[in-house]
Amino acid sequence: MALQAIIMNDGNTYDVIITGGGPAAFSAAIFLRNGNYKVGYIEKNIPGGKLVNINNIENYPGYKSINGADLALNMYEQVDALGVDSIYGEVIQISKYNDYHVIYTNDGKTRYTKVLIIATGTSMNELSVTNYQKFLNKGISHCATCDGALTKGKDVAIIGSSAAIVANAIYLANICKKVYLLNEQSSLDVNEKLMSSLNKLTNIEIINNAKVTELNGNDLLESIKLDNNQKIDVSFLFVYTGVKPNTSLLSSYDVLDKKGYVVVNEKMETSIPGLYAIGDVTNQEYKLITIAVAQGTIAAMEAMKYMSNKK
Secondary structure (H helix, E strand, O other): OOHHHHHHHOOOEEEEEEEOOOHHHHHHHHHHHHOOOOEEEEEOOOOOHHHHHOOOEOOOOOOOOEOHHHHHHHHHHHHHHOOOEEEEOOEEEEEEEOOEEEEEEOOOOEEEEEEEEEOOOEEEOOOOOOOHHHHEOOOEEOOHHHHHHHHOOOEEEEEEOOHHHHHHHHHHHOOOOEEEEEEOOOOOOOOHHHHHHHHOOOOEEEEOOOOEEEEEEOOOEEEEEEOOOOEEEOOEEEEEOOEEEOOHHHOOOOOEOOOOOEOOOOOOEOOOOOEEEOHHHEOOOOOOHHHHHHHHHHHHHHHHHHHHHHO
């Protein structure tokens, strides 16, 4: 049977498939499903993306304060109730056939879609230190809120150079005996409110210009060493050293900038018809939950217009 005939009759054919399951993806899915389109999103981890790793959100409209995992659950339940297909797995290849995008996943299935929306977000950078992989998930973590319960009463360290390490250090300080805040820069660039909260805690030690050179231990992480030869005995090291876009699947497409982010216009369109990108994976300057949600809305509206013009 010709591929076009398979597409027209296949249950794995969609109007829109979204790769990713974070706030941007959920926003797009809500608008598209309310427009009566067949929509599915593909997520290899927990629905909600990095949202589930945020301890406290105070700048999302409608909530004075909300835990990231709770907000993610609210979004997921809304999308699920609308009948959006939740596809759990990993995309291993993307190609184009006529007006359709072809998506291959690790479950062995092939799916076809008129519109493809990339919402794969970013991943944390790793430390270039020997034994990093050995201790990953055995003392090294990228998520303080996920693994914080394992650190109760222990000494831990957190490394990075953004406001995220301060917020997470404060969270850990309420659980752990001591927190070493390893700032990669010469000073902390955070807002006054966050700095005030940090200064109230006596069990956080700030070390500026920090660089980890050694990770030591047997089966589990036991200590780290800095480039000034300072040895710190810790059972956990939380790594927040920047991010990289998850765009390896698009390497054959001419839609990425020099840093690997997807180039989009104000309509969230790429240079390829029917291919959109939203959220942290794009080359847009600001990476905020509210902006990701807005981008998802824009992409959905533009996708509906695109499909309507194709009829």
